[in-house]
Amino acid sequence: MDLTRRQLLWAGGAIGAGVMLTACGGGDEEPTGSATGGSAKPRKGGTLRVGALGRAGAITRDPHGSQANESDYLIISLLYDTLTVPGRKPNTEPRLAASWKPSEDLKTWRFTLAKGAKFHDGTPVTAEDVVFSLKRLRATPSGASRLPGIQAKNITAEGTDTVVVVSDYANAELPLLVRLTTFVIPKGTTDKDIAKAPGTGPFKLDWFRGGNARLVRNKDWYGGEVHLDAIEVKIFESPQAMASALLAGQIDLASNVGAVAARTAESRKDIQAVRRPNDMAMPIVLRTADGPFADAKVREALRLAVDREAMVKQVLSGYGTVANDVLGTGDPAYDKSLPQRTRDLAKAKQLLKEAKFDTSKTYELYTTEDISGLAESATLFATQVREAGVKVKVVKQESATFWDKTWLKGDLYTTYWGTNDSVVFFASKTMVSDSGQNEAGWKNDDFDAAYEKAIGTSDASERTQLLKELQKIEYDSSGYLLWGMADGIDLAGAKVRGLPTLPGYGRVQLEGAWLAS
Amino acid sequence: MTPDTTAPAASPVSPGRRSARTPVLVLGRVGMVLLNRAVLLAVLLALVFGTVELLPGDAATATSERGESAADLAERRELLGLDRPVLERFWDWMTGLPTGDLGTSARGEKVTDLLSSAFPNTLLLGGIALLLTALVSLALGCWAALRPGGRLDRAVSGTATAVLALPEFVVAVALVLVLSLWTGWLPAVTLTGADGSPASWDMLVLPALALTIPQAGWNIRIVRAALADEARAPHVETAVLDGLPPHRVLTHHVLPGALPAIAAGLATSTGMLLGGAVVVETIFNYPGIGSVLASAVSDRDSPVIAGVTALSGAVITGVLLLADLVRDLVTGVRR
Numbered sequence: 141m142d143l144t145r146r147q148l149l150w151a152g153g154a155i156g157a158g159v160m161l162t163a164c165g166g167g168d169e170e171p172t173g174s175a176t177g178g179s180a181k182p183r184k185g186g187t188l189r190v191g192a193l194g195r196a197g198a199i200t201r202d203p204h205g206s207q208a209n210e211s212d213y214l215i216i217s218l219l220y221d222t223l224t225v226p227g228r229k230p231n232t233e234p235r236l237a238a239s240w241k242p243s244e245d246l247k248t249w250r251f252t253l254a255k256g257a258k259f260h261d262g263t264p265v266t267a268e269d270v271v272f273s274l275k276r277l278r279a280t281p282s283g284a285s286r287l288p289g290i291q292a293k294n295i296t297a298e299g300t301d302t303v304v305v306v307s308d309y310a311n312a313e314l315p316l317l318v319r320l321t322t323f324v325i326p327k328g329t330t331d332k333d334i335a336k337a338p339g340t341g342p343f344k345l346d347w348f349r350g351g352n353a354r355l356v357r358n359k360d361w362y363g364g365e366v367h368l369d370a371i372e373v374k375i376f377e378s379p380q381a382m383a384s385a386l387l388a389g390q391i392d393l394a395s396n397v398g399a400v401a402a403r404t405a406e407s408r409k410d411i412q413a414v415r416r417p418n419d420m421a422m423p424i425v426l427r428t429a430d431g432p433f434a435d436a437k438v439r440e441a442l443r444l445a446v447d448r449e450a451m452v453k454q455v456l457s458g459y460g461t462v463a464n465d466v467l468g469t470g471d472p473a474y475d476k477s478l479p480q481r482t483r484d485l486a487k488a489k490q491l492l493k494e495a496k497f498d499t500s501k502t503y504e505l506y507t508t509e510d511i512s513g514l515a516e517s518a519t520l521f522a523t524q525v526r527e528a529g530v531k532v533k534v535v536k537q538e539s540a541t542f543w544d545k546t547w548l549k550g551d552l553y554t555t556y557w558g559t560n561d562s563v564v565f566f567a568s569k570t571m572v573s574d575s576g577q578n579e580a581g582w583k584n585d586d587f588d589a590a591y592e593k594a595i596g597t598s599d600a601s602e603r604t605q606l607l608k609e610l611q612k613i614e615y616d617s618s619g620y621l622l623w624g625m626a627d628g629i630d631l632a633g634a635k636v637r638g639l640p641t642l643p644g645y646g647r648v649q650l651e652g653a654w655l656a657s
Numbered sequence: 658m659t660p661d662t663t664a665p666a667a668s669p670v671s672p673g674r675r676s677a678r679t680p681v682l683v684l685g686r687v688g689m690v691l692l693n694r695a696v697l698l699a700v701l702l703a704l705v706f707g708t709v710e711l712l713p714g715d716a717a718t719a720t721s722e723r724g725e726s727a728a729d730l731a732e733r734r735e736l737l738g739l740d741r742p743v744l745e746r747f748w749d750w751m752t753g754l755p756t757g758d759l760g761t762s763a764r765g766e767k768v769t770d771l772l773s774s775a776f777p778n779t780l781l782l783g784g785i786a787l788l789l790t791a792l793v794s795l796a797l798g799c800w801a802a803l804r805p806g807g808r809l810d811r812a813v814s815g816t817a818t819a820v821l822a823l824p825e826f827v828v829a830v831a832l833v834l835v836l837s838l839w840t841g842w843l844p845a846v847t848l849t850g851a852d853g854s855p856a857s858w859d860m861l862v863l864p865a866l867a868l869t870i871p872q873a874g875w876n877i878r879i880v881r882a883a884l885a886d887e888a889r890a891p892h893v894e895t896a897v898l899d900g901l902p903p904h905r906v907l908t909h910h911v912l913p914g915a916l917p918a919i920a921a922g923l924a925t926s927t928g929m930l931l932g933g934a935v936v937v938e939t940i941f942n943y944p945g946i947g948s949v950l951a952s953a954v955s956d957r958d959s960p961v962i963a964g965v966t967a968l969s970g971a972v973i974t975g976v977l978l979l980a981d982l983v984r985d986l987v988t989g990v991r992r
Contacts, residue, residue, distance in 0.1 A: 195951060196952060197771060197948065197950065197951070197952030197953040197961050198764055198952045198956060199766055200766060202765060206721070206722065206764055208956075281721065281729045281730070281732045281736065282722045282729070285723070286722075331765075347851045349774065349850075349851055350774050350775065350853050352944075375849075376846075377938075377951070378942070381845075381846050381939065381940060381941065381942040384837070385846040388838060388844060390846060390848055539955060540712065540713055540955065544718055569723075576725075577723055
């Protein structure tokens with residue numbers, strides 16, 4: 141009962157937002173400078189009111205907890221610092237760790253802390269605090285996946301400013317993997333006091349209530365000058381309400397509000413749309429281990445049957461880019477030289493015939509409405525592959541049911557990844573034979589060997605070459621059909637400047653934001 | 658209220674209850690009803706725990722992250738106490754209830770903290786909407802009843818029927834569009850201040866209207882029908898024949914007899930208002946129990962769902978009881 145009502149509500153909201161925005165078109169102010177570009181000198185002062193998605197029942201204050209709310213994560217990342225942060229190129233930049241160095245075998249990593257880093261109460265940050273925080277993170281149920289290959293006993297302090305982390309295996313990507321979760325709190329913080337723990341981040345907590353918070357500038361931040369006086373984070377359950385708030389001028393930034401809002405806001409000149417490319421992957425998973433798609437020719441046929449341009453245009457409202465079945469598109473090591481697959485129905489039909497694929501049967505494609513566009517992608521995919529003679533029926537599942545019953549098990553389903561970290565990240569998490577989230581049940585010895593070799597190689601150019609080989613195998617035979625990448629989309633008022641353009645959680649880096657006068 | 662000598666045509670009170678008018682007995686009756694309702698609520702809460710148990714997945718899988726192994730999940734399950742039988746968890750939760758302890762959410766927050774500002778906010782919104790509904794439906798219902806079958810009566814009744822068929826979200830989206838984004842008169846959504854309540858009073862206007870409009874449609878029909886029924890009673894005819902002016906007949910002779918039905922209609926609206934609040938809160942980003950409940954259901958978070966159920970159940974019980982008392986009081990006085 142609730143479900144249908146909710147769906148109706150969303151549909152109504154989307155239509156409503158469309159009408160509203162069209163109706164409100166015709167603002168005549170052309171913003172000078174833009175949210176992400178421009179060379180103007182940042183102005184100091186002002187309060188940025190940010191809307192972020194979250195649900196009141198899922199609120200958490202714990203920086204090492206299970207954070208489902210973007211609003212909670214935004215607040216936590218402005219208050220606390222991680223060792224490293226996402227960057228464009230390279231994709232890992234220093235934060236609380238000013239530098240890092242691996243041992244020859246790429247197992248032991250030494251992180252040196254930034255000079256002058258202090259908690260909000262004035263206490264300097266020491267290696268002991270970092271060790272405490274990493275161990276606390278490691279002890280949570282998510283610890284093993286957030287600090288892969290690292291046991292608690294292998295996290296130690298060396299002097300006051302160096303943290304030594306020893307991995308169970310060679311791992312050239314460790315600094316990348318500690319980007320988003322390694323928030324540092326003072327040594328000895330108890331679970332009871334976690335909400336009161338001071339951070340080291342660019343903003344200090346003024347108040348927090350029911351998922352909303354006001355944060356004020358940390359003028360002693362070691363990471364550079366913070367321009368804004370304050371950031372107010374407002375929790376929104378729905379992107380529609382968030383878009384309404386922005387249009388009515390109640391907030392200055394609608395974080396990750398999505399393509400529907402952006403498309404309808406195009407007519408408003410006083411609203412800036414920030415597109416963050418390579419934000420979200422929504423691949424279709426074809427089970428390789430067994431079942432109707434186990435034959436690589438069938439998977440190739442489906443990759444040729446999909447019309448990628450049409451998918452991007454219709455499913456993502458054009459806010460996205462065509463992809464080439466290799467995950468990790470934002471990685472500087474992503475191989476752009478692989479030939480772009482395009483639609484070839486004749487070849488697809490021929491491959492299906494060669495593989496003796498049973499086209500009389502109807503195959504079920506499982507999907508959810510977890511994120512906007514996902515179910516639509518499944519529907520359009522089903523329509524497109526029918527032209528190659530493959531009958532697909534879309535089955536929508538409620539989220540919890542999907543993750544419990546279909547994910548990792550189904551023959552054909554949609555999945556999504558909001559952390560577009562790197563080629564190696566996806567390989568290690570979803571494609572190496574023994575990876576915990578091998579969504580397609582893929583086992584390929586050549587791929588495993590290429591992966592082992594790549595993460596054990598410290599020489600950058602040699603490694604890039606090895607990663608190319610790895611991507612070629614993935615391109616040819618993995619269980620993923622990645623038709624495109626969705627942009628992350630924020631909407632901002634005319635005066636907002638200095639917003640991040642990074643995909644995924646890079647959107648929370650608001651320390652450089654400022655308000656034009 | 659003027660005492661009336663004529664007995665109502667169809668009294669809902671049986672003659673046997675007539676003795677139950679001494680204060681002690683009334684209190685005893687209220688106590689019995691309360692006990693009855695409390696047992697009903699406990700059964701409902703048991704149902705909540707049982708139903709969540711039947712849904713696929715549990716709070717551990719819902720709050721886990723991708724990449725957690727079976728061992729990690731088992732650890733999470735143990736942390737959340739999900740490894741214990743559902744009856745034991747239910748009993749634990751129930752025994753905390755009298756002390757005001759509603760348990761801990763699957764993400765480690767106290768349920769009382771999650772609801773401490775959300776529930777009063779929903780009550781405030783629902784209360785305003787109920788009051789508005791009562792005022793609007795009484796005023797319009799009476800106005801229409803002054804000239805039965807007249808142009809005004811037809812217009813009010815027709816509009817009421819059209820409006821009661823409108824879902825809250827249609828009303829809500831239209832209100833935002835017209836009163837906020839086009840005209841800029843009112844804020845489009847509710848933003849929350851440091852004290853957990855809406856940052857300014859004008860943020861309450863649109864959500865309250867969105868709830869009131871469909872409910873007012875429903876209640877105008879009830880008021881109008883109740884007044885029409887009562888107008889056929891012999892004592893009203895007597896009053897009319899006595900040459901009393903129409904508005905005096907309405908307020909002194911028709912309305913008192915119609916009140917029990919009107920109160921019952923408004924009491925039923927309480928449940929609808931709380932249900933509608935879930936939808937309306939989402940559209941206006943109102944910081945109430947709606948979004949707490951929605952996320953709790955998708956997280957399979959039994960303590961939170963049960964907490965919301967217990968509080969709303971208590972409120973609805975209270976309002977229904979009040980409506981019963983009004984009915985008893987009115988019919989009692991009229992005897």
